[in-house]
Amino acid sequence: MAGNQDPCGYYSVLGVKKSATSAEIKKAFKAKAQQLHPDKNRAPEATRQFQFVNEAYRVLGDAEARAEYDAQSYKTEDATSPSTGRAVEAIACSICHKISAQPRYVIYRHVFSVIFVTWRGGHQGIFCSKCGAKQAYKDSLRTWLLGWWGIPWGPIYSGQAIFSNMFGGKQPALNNFRILSWQAFYFASLNRRDLARAVARDALAFSEKIAPHEKDRDPETARIVAAMKALTTSSNDLSPAPVLKNLWGVGSTAFKVQSAAMALVVLVLASLALVSISRSQAPKTAYKHVPPVEHAAASVPQAPEFSEPAVPLPATGKIRKLWRVDSRTVLAPLEVVTAVGSPNYYLKLVDWNTHSPLLVFFVRSGEKTTIEVPVGNYELRYAAGERWYGEEYLFGPGTAHRKAEDAFQFRADGERVSGFTVELIKQSGGNLKETDIEPSEF
Ligand SMILES: [Zn+2]
Known part of the structure; x- marks a missing residue:
């Protein structure tokens, strides 16, 4: 992949990879913060570093802020223009490193509860649809098993996480617009115009979901949108671009597997509830509950x-x-x-x-x-x-x-x-x- 992957150096100051989980980031931050804390480390450089580590964690420790930060990695003036003739590197899945036509930047959530305390964690990064599905299964299974048992937030967060993972996770619009437009340029640079047009169309669909303030803040977005529109229309051959099968949405295998699992769980819970209702009614009339009577x-x-x-x-x-x-x-x-x-x-x-x-x-x-x-x-x-x-x-x-x-x-x-x-x-x-x-x- 071209471009600066860590524009502010947040990943490197914490010493983690870009594909690190939120737990790994938190762990790295704690270790660094302890090491650099002004009470412990008197080196003049330490205080400045300590502040930088805190700043990095403020961004990378928050799923949405991290997504926004990651989105900056995909804007590089030169690379977004296939007309310059420069080779554009593809965006690969952060897990399997394959190049696909439908990479996505996704945040998957999981929940962990113990009685009154509930933690939320997540995995975020660029996934191909297969690795995304696997990550969704893992995070949802973990939540099904460990998420519910906290009052009151366990069930609420667990339900949110499981539903979100089921529908393809949270896919921030700006990140995905950037990734897909980059990927469209990549296919165009390989002269695979039909694929480039199909991916550009997906990119444009994401561009419509970008919040207006994000769009206005960044003139580059408007420029890339125009380029994507040009890609989808200015084609030499007039055959329609292939429509990519949606590997992320409601029709996807990942969605079907997760909704089947949910249906199964609901079924099991409902039958357990029925059994316990019928059990709880029985003892009311049982002999052992009759108070003792004289003689x-x-x-x-x-x-x-x-x-x-x-x-x-x-x-x-x-x-x-x-x-x-x-x-x-x-x-x-x-x-x-x-x-x-x-x-x-x-x-x-x-x-x-x-x-x-x-x-x-x-x-x-x-x-x-x-x-x-x-x-x-x-x-x-x-x-x-x-x-x-x-x-x-x-x-x-x-x-x-x-x-x-x-x-x-x-x-x-x-x-x-x-x-x-x-x-x-x-x-x-x-x-x-x-x-x-x-x-x-x-
Ligand atoms: Zn993958």
């Missing part, structure tokens, strides 16, 4: 495979009444009271003689209900527990089944009817004698 262990064997879903508690009051009402039926009140903090109760009132149920009802913890029942002799059975799984499973494997030992005798004596109040509350001196029963007896 549960005694009356019910361990049943860890129980996995019925819990359902909302029935309202306090009657669930079913199983007697036929006629005008002669005399009703007496049955009141059931539970304490706050007690279990919920599912109760059956059963005929003392026939053992057929007469009434099924429910009393929630801390509530009470009064139900009119026909006079007669009854047995009261009840199941208690916290979570309700419906009438088939009652309160699940932890259900406590009990009955009151004595008969409840509801009487009608002329105008007076006598009912019962049952307090399902543990109290000293309580007169409700109860026994545990098997679920099958319930």
Whole structure:
């Protein structure tokens, strides 16, 4: 390549190659700065050098500033004019050193995060499309693996870097205009006019993206634009210039590979999320989350495979009444009271003689209900527990089944009817004698 590759000597003062990564530049700067720091180095020359090293790092340490600096390498009055007859050297890939029709100046980003800290790094330089693609894969893979794990910038920077690399990296317009126009002159100097015209057209496409202030600052840009226009139009043969297959954009292999990788990652994450959602729902109904209930262990064997879903508690009051009402039926009140903090109760009132149920009802913890029942002799059975799984499973494997030992005798004596109040509350001196029963007896 012709021209001064390091117009201000920034690369050489840091002692790095032009293809150095941002990490290499940073490392070189630190070493130099330490060596030249005025506190350590009293040599009169050191201070001036120290300032120069800092200036170099201000430019080369910043991806955009470095790109701008690199762009200066490609303006050399003599070389940009093929009419002078001078040999123009081609621009080669900084990795494989091949000369291609589509070299690009590209900045690829990668991200590295540890909990609360996120670093951004990059690789920049002139790449052929193949080496560019490889660099993009490397930087994106590194970001996929190491970029996300920082709060809050990890995911934001990682997403930006991966998308940018996928779309061919950041390609500064001025650099690429300079490189491509140089390459167009090179092909023209070889008398490969068709290729020169195709490359010149790519160069002109970049020239349209150059920021106006950059263009105005530099009269040379306008001059090269004019030269490129001349190249694309003033051709002896009138056959159209070949259109170069875009090796960098959306149709490129690099783009396809990276978008396929992204689709795969999204797919894997989505299925992981689905699995974790279905897992997190399951334990809500699992037996192990049912709070222990009094007598549960005694009356019910361990049943860890129980996995019925819990359902909302029935309202306090009657669930079913199983007697036929006629005008002669005399009703007496049955009141059931539970304490706050007690279990919920599912109760059956059963005929003392026939053992057929007469009434099924429910009393929630801390509530009470009064139900009119026909006079007669009854047995009261009840199941208690916290979570309700419906009438088939009652309160699940932890259900406590009990009955009151004595008969409840509801009487009608002329105008007076006598009912019962049952307090399902543990109290000293309580007169409700109860026994545990098997679920099958319930
Ligand atoms: Zn290459």
